[in-house]
Amino acid sequence: xxxxxxxxxxxxxxxxxxxxxxxxxxxxxxxxxxxxxxxxxxxxxxxxxxxxxxxxxxxxxxxxxxxxxxxxxxxxxxxxxxxxxxxxxxxxxxxxxxxxxxxxxxxxxxxxxxxxxxxxxxxxxxxxxxxxxxxxxxxxxxxxxxxxxxxxxxxxxxxxxxxxxxxxxxxxxxxxxxxxxxxxxxxxxxxxxxxxxxxxxxxxxxxxxxxxxxxxxxxxxxxxxxxxxxxxxxxxxxxxxxxxxxxxxxxxxxxxxxxxxxxxxxxxxxxxxxxxxxxxxxxxxxxxxxxxxxxxxxxxxxxxxxxxxxxxxxxxxxxxxxxxxxxxxxxxxxxxxxxxxxxxxx
Amino acid sequence: xxxxxxxxxxxxxxxxxxxxxxxxxxxxxxxxxxxxxxxxxxxxxxxxxxxxxxxxxxxxxxxxxxxxxxxxxxxxxxxxxxxxxxxxxxxxxxxxxxxxxxxxxxxxxxxxxxxxxxxxxxxxxxxxxxxxxxxxxxxxxxxxxxxxxxxxxxxxxxxxxxxxxxxxxxxxxxxxxxxxxxxxxxxxxxxxxxxxxxxxxxxxxxxxxxxxxxxxxxxxxxxxxxxxxxxxxxxxxxxxxxxxxxxxxxxxxxxxxxxxxxxxxxxxxxxxxxxxxxxxxxxxxxxxxxxxxxxxxxxxxxxxxxxxxxxxxxxxxxx
Numbered sequence: 315x316x317x318x319x320x321x322x323x324x325x326x327x328x329x330x331x332x333x334x335x336x337x338x339x340x341x342x343x344x345x346x347x348x349x350x351x352x353x354x355x356x357x358x359x360x361x362x363x364x365x366x367x368x369x370x371x372x373x374x375x376x377x378x379x380x381x382x383x384x385x386x387x388x389x390x391x392x393x394x395x396x397x398x399x400x401x402x403x404x405x406x407x408x409x410x411x412x413x414x415x416x417x418x419x420x421x422x423x424x425x426x427x428x429x430x431x432x433x434x435x436x437x438x439x440x441x442x443x444x445x446x447x448x449x450x451x452x453x454x455x456x457x458x459x460x461x462x463x464x465x466x467x468x469x470x471x472x473x474x475x476x477x478x479x480x481x482x483x484x485x486x487x488x489x490x491x492x493x494x495x496x497x498x499x500x501x502x503x504x505x506x507x508x509x510x511x512x513x514x515x516x517x518x519x520x521x522x523x524x525x526x527x528x529x530x531x532x533x534x535x536x537x538x539x540x541x542x543x544x545x546x547x548x549x550x551x552x553x554x555x556x557x558x559x560x561x562x563x564x565x566x567x568x569x570x571x572x573x574x575x576x577x578x579x580x581x582x583x584x585x586x587x588x589x590x591x592x593x594x595x596x597x598x599x600x601x602x603x604x605x606x607x608x609x610x611x612x613x614x615x616x617x618x619x620x621x622x623x624x625x626x627x628x629x630x631x632x633x634x635x636x637x638x639x640x641x642x643x644x645x646x647x648x649x650x651x652x653x654x655x656x657x658x659x660x
Numbered sequence: 661x662x663x664x665x666x667x668x669x670x671x672x673x674x675x676x677x678x679x680x681x682x683x684x685x686x687x688x689x690x691x692x693x694x695x696x697x698x699x700x701x702x703x704x705x706x707x708x709x710x711x712x713x714x715x716x717x718x719x720x721x722x723x724x725x726x727x728x729x730x731x732x733x734x735x736x737x738x739x740x741x742x743x744x745x746x747x748x749x750x751x752x753x754x755x756x757x758x759x760x761x762x763x764x765x766x767x768x769x770x771x772x773x774x775x776x777x778x779x780x781x782x783x784x785x786x787x788x789x790x791x792x793x794x795x796x797x798x799x800x801x802x803x804x805x806x807x808x809x810x811x812x813x814x815x816x817x818x819x820x821x822x823x824x825x826x827x828x829x830x831x832x833x834x835x836x837x838x839x840x841x842x843x844x845x846x847x848x849x850x851x852x853x854x855x856x857x858x859x860x861x862x863x864x865x866x867x868x869x870x871x872x873x874x875x876x877x878x879x880x881x882x883x884x885x886x887x888x889x890x891x892x893x894x895x896x897x898x899x900x901x902x903x904x905x906x907x908x909x910x911x912x913x914x915x916x917x918x919x920x921x922x923x924x925x926x927x928x929x930x931x932x933x934x935x936x937x938x939x940x941x942x943x944x945x946x947x948x949x950x951x952x953x954x955x956x957x958x959x960x961x962x963x964x965x966x967x968x969x970x971x972x973x974x975x976x977x978x979x
Binding site for chain 2: 325328329332333336337340343471472474475476477479480483484486487491588589592595596599610611614615622623626629630633634637
């Protein structure tokens with residue numbers, strides 16, 4: 315077991331370095347001089363510009379953060395490799411740089427502000443996904459080929475095939491407009507920008523539609539995995555043994571089949587939690603949700619690269635760490651993983 | 661790239677001489693579809709024909725492709741092109757304008773028809789790009805193994821560590837929006853999963869005796885890959901790519917919705933949703949119709965992929 319964990323963690327390191335390298339490269343390919351982006355139409359005085367360049371590690375600085383000048387008094391451009399080490403060093407200390415547009419605000423403080431909204435939304439969505447997905451999958455498997463099975467299979471196919479943000483719009487259209495009187499106008503149209511102050515997003519009601527939207531695709535997958543796993547487990551010898559010793563079908567499913575069928579489902583949901591922290595960009599944009607995804611979208615439209623790269627970096631790291639945790643806990647849950655070889659998994 | 665051209669390729673496992681293949685089937689072959697065919701693709705096609713959902717999917721795909729290709733012939737030119745004829749703005753659905761008109765008075769049905777061109781082009785081309793890169797990467801990794809395998813698969817790990825949609829968005833933020841960049845971003849970032857599928861398919865084929873036989877007869881690496889390994893591991897790629905097309909169409913829609921994909925006035929389905937959502941309270945059909953087009957088309961590619969998977973008997977890990 316210890317060996318497996320060490321192996322997984324060691325595999326994590328090159329992937330982490332590769333991911334940060336790609337992000338760093340993209341950050342430096344982005345066209346345009348960041349200083350011009352910050353200044354906009356304004357003219358900056360040379361000293362301010364010099365300091366800004368130092369802040370963004372575009373030019374070499376000494377230990378106090380003062381720009382180093384060469385013999386002719388010109389600043390020295392920081393070589394790329396040095397910028398990467400500075401970026402990586404900052405990253406490890408939780409320093410993601412400073413926003414271009416929101417003057418002087420550090421990216422990490424902005425993300426700290428936004429993350430709670432994203433995490434809460436993801437938590438509600440995971441709840442929706444787990445409850446509805448597992449139940450639907452169970453019904454589908456237990457009553458195989460019944461009306462309910464067909465209904466579940468059909469609706470999962472449809473959910474997976476529709477753009478989730480479009481589903482978000484349909485939900486807003488239905489609850490925000492068509493049945494407005496019935497819901498007492500409780501659901502508004504966040505897409506039209508009628509979001510209002512952030513405080514509003516604390517009311518539980520406003521979590522319902524975004525959570526359904528965010529959870530839609532994963533709920534469909536959860537139901538499918540649950541169905542196929544349960545069907546597979548029901549074919550196992552130990553289930554036949556349980557039935558043969560006189561246990562009812564219900565008891566067999568509840569006490570023997572379900573636990574084993576749930577392992578891959580729980581793993582999927584775990585990995586999906588990471589994905590939700592990342593993929594919420596569309597849902598959050600459709601619902602004007604003040605989370606990391608919407609902030610990233612906003613930053614992209616305003617070319618605020620430090621925020622874009624910072625939030626993407628954090629999201630990628632969170633996803634990677636969650637995957638690692640899920641992988642390791644999977645080995646705890648399923649002893650076959652620990653001892654079985656995984657040489658063909660790439 | 662029809663199934664037919666594949667069918668003329670290598671027979672699988674059973675070495676059938678050319679002249680016998682087109683002749684009457686051997687007695688006693690028990691293929692469950694009951695088709696008188698001895699090739700993998702012949703059997704698969706026969707099995708696919710009996711899958712009603714897959715047939716419906718094929719009909720829809722053929723329909724939408726024909727509609728997209730022939731739009732210029734039957735959609736009045738004035739409706740689709742840059743010199744679009746303008747009607748009254750925001751007309752409701754009627755016989756003259758089945759999907760109504762948009763905020764500047766363009767006929768929405770025509771826009772959806774022309775949108776099919778761009779959305780399908782993105783789906784097909786981006787999938788073609790990622791399949792091609794994935795095939796080369798997967799083939800090199802599996803066939804040469806060792807160092808190249810490690811490098812390519814670790815690279816795939818790095819790419820897969822990114823949440824896909826986020827990766828595409830960042831890529832487009834760097835490249836800038838526009839249809840070519842959408843092809844590139846979706847296409848380039850999609851290779852790792854194809855590479856993995858193809859790699860494991862090759863690994864399972866590679867050890868077969870007929871590959872050794874070919875090598876002992878002096879066949880070159882390229883010939884072995886193209887003539888022996890590729891035809892025998894292509895089934896999983898066909899299934900995977902078919903499903904990928906739908907994914908690419910969805911990704912394009914998401915990008916256009918975020919304003920980073922195809923640039924208006926090119927009407928991709930994603931752009932049409934984004935355009936229509938501004939009038940969601942008053943003319944909801946403006947965003948509903950293009951969304952329905954996406955839903956049906958992606959669903960069709962998924963169902964076709966499912967059908968092909970069953971017909972070709974491909975085992976997929978996460979399907």
